[in-house]
Amino acid sequence: MTRLSSALLLLALLAASVFVGASAASAHGFSSVVYAHVSSTEPERVQAKLALEYDLTLVSVGTSEKDDAFYRVGQKAWDDGDYPGMVEAAEQNHDALADYVSKRFSVRAAGGEQCTAELQKNVTVDLQDEVPYANLVVDYSCPAPSKTRSGHTVTSTLFPDSETFVTGTKTIVVYAVDGKQGSATLDAQQKSFSTEQTSFQRFGEFFRLGAEHLLGGIDHLLFLVALIAGSRRLREVVLAASAFTVAHSITFILAALGVVSPPSIVVEPLIALSIAAVAGWYLWRLWRRRSGADELVVPASAGHFALDRAGWSRLAVVFGFGLIHGLGFAGALGIHEAFSGQLLISLLIFNVGIEAVQLAIIVLVFPPLSVLRKRAHRASLVVTGIVTAGVFVMGMIWFVERVAAG
Known part of the structure; x- marks a missing residue:
């Protein structure tokens, strides 16, 4: 099997998983x-x-x-x-x-x-x-x-x-x-x-619990999938993932310390909306730019991170949504206060488990996507468009369901 075939197969499986995961519409609603x-x-x-x-x-x-x-x-x-x-x-x-x-x-x-x-x-x-x-x-x-x-x-x-x-x-x-x-x-x-x-x-x-939580939380997984599919270069997905990590770590720790404790009736619909928004961002760019949707136009004065205006805007949006997802991670454990220093350390390890899985998914998915873009550019746009469209639809369905349930 060629590298191109392998890339197409992996991305096709990724697209299928979006729809298979549809039955898990509420990642945090049926646990205690x-x-x-x-x-x-x-x-x-x-x-x-x-x-x-x-x-x-x-x-x-x-x-x-x-x-x-x-x-x-x-x-x-x-x-x-x-x-x-x-x-x-x-x-x-x-x-x-x-x-x-x-x-x-x-x-x-x-x-x-x-x-x-x-x-x-x-x-x-x-x-x-x-x-x-x-x-x-x-x-x-x-x-x-x-x-x-x-x-x-x-x-x-x-x-x-x-x-x-x-x-x-x-x-x-x-x-x-x-x-x-x-x-x-x-x-x-x-x-x-x-x-x-x-x-x-x-x-x-706690590391295992964090890893299992991300793997079992289809909404967080789809957010990450949309993030990867809409990233044009490796540095962009790394910066976006880093912004997401920093953001949800902030709110996760604040929730663990009892500083913030928003109700799940607000957090869960916003998580669903964030999934649709990140997917919709890429679909809008795909509609506007067609075959140039994954082009990165960087001015000479772009600086060390080498991002264009769209890249910086997307980074800010991902950071904002990362703050919301951090509350979702904390809510999954019902965290409202720091019971002890030991517990706080354990929760940080829980967060490391989440990050380990997130990094593993990026390492698994982005290289085949990069190969596909180089070898079959039009096919890559079709695959990423299908994937993000599926993510967008599921995000909106979950948003409506969670608002209605609230």
Whole structure:
């Protein structure tokens, strides 16, 4: 197979993936985040403060524990926005809630012995990212550690994919146990962690989570695809990707610090609109300039970056949209405040995971596109036009859907 054929095949597959990905219209709308603060003052006593989405808890407990009363009363209170009613429903069905939590969130001593869980009677409900969350406190009694083994293992299987209510649930754990502090993220692939885990293991989990988030977030992927397809030279796509990286890192960190916390009802439609806008930018240029759409007209005084006026304008637009996507990355983890310095470092590693995948996609896609432009210029315009048109259509569909859902 020639280099030209390889380039055409890869870009054709890329175009097909745009339409195959259409079913994932809401990259962040069908997942959930559970928060857990795990602490202990002595090895035999561990406490977990859990925050779970209230409506998911109703359905999950009602299904697994066959507690129809909790679901019926709690759902009515949830529909009415009756917070005292939500609390009352949870406290009246304490036993079913306790059984559910003890099965889905467990702590084990160093030797593997199960710690005994006891759910406290008091429950509170508050808003997190405009969603009611139930706040529970669970006390664990654990066997005394041996002289040779220490540490605890925390496991979460809350809201699993098998229940089909949500997919890709993440449990973010911040812990201060056994004299060690840190954070971890648990999901279907990584259900447990040990408080004896190394920094490399802890940060590796967040790196993986960041990489998986970008790969699983079709909207962010299509934004990147539109960015690559509309870039005329390698320096242009590198500068655009760098601007996007800097921008979403800024808002990601600000969200992690609790400085900004815009509602997802605003962020998600804007992300969809940004996808359509970046794709539309290239389609407009293709319509105006036809075969000259990918020409780069750089004046002699262009400077070190060697971009023309259109290139600089596009860079500014990409930076602005990168700020919005950073809020989407943070929203995917439900981040509103810096729980600890360790968590903030972990979130930065999460961001590095995103960037690693982004760079890999650029390395994979742009060279074949460059070869295609040199060997079959007209064909390259057709392929990139089809790809960006598909991205534009999907971005607009998602924008309308997300505005309507809000």
